[in-house]
Amino acid sequence: MTDNIKPKEATAIVNSLLGGVVPKIGVQHITVGRSPEIEAFINSLEDVKNGHSMVKFWIGDFGSGKSFMMHLLNTVALKQKFVVANADFTPDNRLYSNDGKAVALYSAIMDNIAIQTKPEGGALATLLEKWIEQVVSKTAQEEGIPLTAIRDEQHMPLIQRSIMKTINEITDVGGFDFGVVVMKYYEGYISDNEQLRRSALKWLKGEYRTKTEARQDLGVREIINDLNYYDMLKNFCRLFVSMGYSGFMINLDEAINLYKISTSVMREKNYEKILTIYNDCFQGKVSNFFINFAGTNEVLENERRGLFSYHALKSRLETNKFETLQIRDFSQPVIRLMPLDHNEIFVLLKKLKVIFDLNYKVNLEVSDDEIHQFMEEMFNKPGASEFLTPREVIRDFLNILSIIRQNPGIDKKQLFGEIEIRDERPDESAVDSLVDGIEVL
Template sequence: MLNNIKPKEATAIINSLLGGVVPKLGVQHITVGRSPEIEAFVTSLDEVKNGHSMVKFWIGDFGSGKSFMLHLLNTVALKQKFVVANADFTPDNRLYANDGKAVALYSAIMDNIAIQTKPEGGALATLLEKWIEQVLTRTAEAQGIALTDIRDEKYLPKVQAAIMSTIQELTDVGGFDFGTVVMKYYEGYITDNDLLRRHALKWLKGEYRTKTEARQDLGVREVITDVNYYDMLKNFGRLFVSMGYSGFMINLDEAINLYKISTAPMREKNYEKILTIYNDCFQGKVSHLFINFAGTREVLENERRGLFSYQALKSRLAINKFETSEIRDFAQPVVRLMPLTHDEVFVLLQKLKEIFDFNYQTTIDVSDADIHAFMEELFNKPGANEFLTPREVIRDFLNILSLLRQNPGLNKQQLFSEVQIRDERPNESAVDAIEVL
């Protein structure tokens, strides 16, 4: 059943799932039951490649696989030559703020930029250098300078002029400072000035907090802030497309942390930012941009503090009233993630058993019949229908495999019977109780 899995991927899968988180690598090897969603997503990617932009909301119960789905989308998009970035909303990261929390989200996005050759993130410097090489080649051809000579410091002004000219063509807002910083990066690149390159990357990642510090280090007058970070994301999107990439995809998980914002005005400002992004994408104001949000049904549908509390979003995100669990509409902005069937869970556990054995170079004595017995024990326990999630099933199964690997004589059936159902959902009623109106 294993298909060309690499040892590094197997280790990432097992270690991450044992820790209760989604692996950054290898999610395609443990994907079951999401083929229709992926097919629709590939169609959307094709539209974005052709110049459109897209926003999708991946909605499901706690532990239903939303984060897994975003990582799977990453894998697919990277193969389609997209630049991809991931970030989680947290109490300190959000879309709108006036105290640095929005630019903190921007910094997290820039830190996690990935391309196919660097799928784990940290690819911003690689992309900058690739783009600079392209500018060098075009400048050498235009100026009649040999490629072997263009890096000479005497040609620095010509290359810097070409960088600035290209940046000005690509950017709408903040282009001058953006171009100046990229020129500084190039200067550090050809003079082996690592400090200058680090300062340029620091600015581009939104890590300067004062204009004074940025002016001292780079000679620019502005920094990336809560106000202008979205414009910078759009600038980077155009830059990536100019390099030959298909587009820029940004995945934003844990939208529950927007729902949890205690003050209604601040929460509405964040929803207003979502509306701005939504309108920009679907009205054609930006191109080649794909933004995915992931959250629970409560985050979407709660009319007091969820997305539906903001009327303009509610009207745009209303579910197709003709959709059922059997008849799906994947073209709409909201994609509901249905629970895995028992057959799909069985196939998933089979795959995990093979990956576990491959990772540890062993063969655990757990047969398909044992997997069935484990599932029967688990799904028949009180509370299973209400509280059991794929995350719990996976972690319990891998914990048992881990015990059996280290203690081969243990009784499997006894281990199966000792599995307990836990309610791991966040207490959203408590969130409602602390709301400050």
């Protein structure tokens, strides 16, 4: 069971889950009960590989495993040779704004770009250098120049022309400045000018705040901003595909922070941006692009502030009326994540016990019967049916394993008896009252 788990993955899994967050790596080792969703997702990836684009909304109650699902999708997509990126919506990151919050989301996406050899993110520079090497090799072949000589300074204009020509072929809006910046990155790359490379990366990540500063450093007229960042994402998608990648997948979690936007006009503008992305993907205006959103049922269905408050989205995202709990349709844009059942949680806890032992190089005496006892204590506590989430079950289980590891003679039954159920859900009523009050003002 532990044959394929790397020590680094075991440590990431234990430390992250104890901290109440999803590990960035190794999630495939603790996956249970999501086979139909993953199978449908793999089919969608095949469509995107073939030039289509896709938008999916992963909807579930707080603690139902949405963030876990996002990380699992990453793992699957990386193996299918996709470039992937994750970002969370926050009060300072959103899809539409006029005060820098949209380009902040773009910067978070670019910071977290990952490929199979760099699954934890930070792969943008690696991808740029790989693409530049492809352009250099192709130019050398076309011009009949040996690879050993093509990097000589005398051939730099030749390479720059090739870079610009290729960029112009694959980009749409903003292609010229995009190409100039990539050329500047090449100059820094070939001449070991670290400052020039950093400036080019800064521009590509949307971190310049003024055109004047960008013009001084790179000689470009424009910067990536709230209005054009989406065009740049599409440009990068085309660039990655031209390199031989299957496509570009972006996961956007914590959509509750769009729901919480205090003014209805700004919320509507953000939902309008979601509609634009949705239409672009399903109408074939962009290729090889996959965007996943994760949010709660309230984020989707609330008709005053959720996605359903925007009629054009509601008409696209309403559930297939023939779907039931037993008969699921995973091809529709909205995938509802059902809670794990008790058998699936038992299997998950067994896996976690094995990974915990591997991480600490121990073999704790915790039997299957004792895992069942732990679950019975948790699920029979007052409030469990209303408040208990997989996140809390996992964290409490690992906390108990930590106590047992450090106190071998402790009475396990006593530990199980001390479990308390807490309501970890955000106070939606407080959010409602706050936002309603602001909107009335």
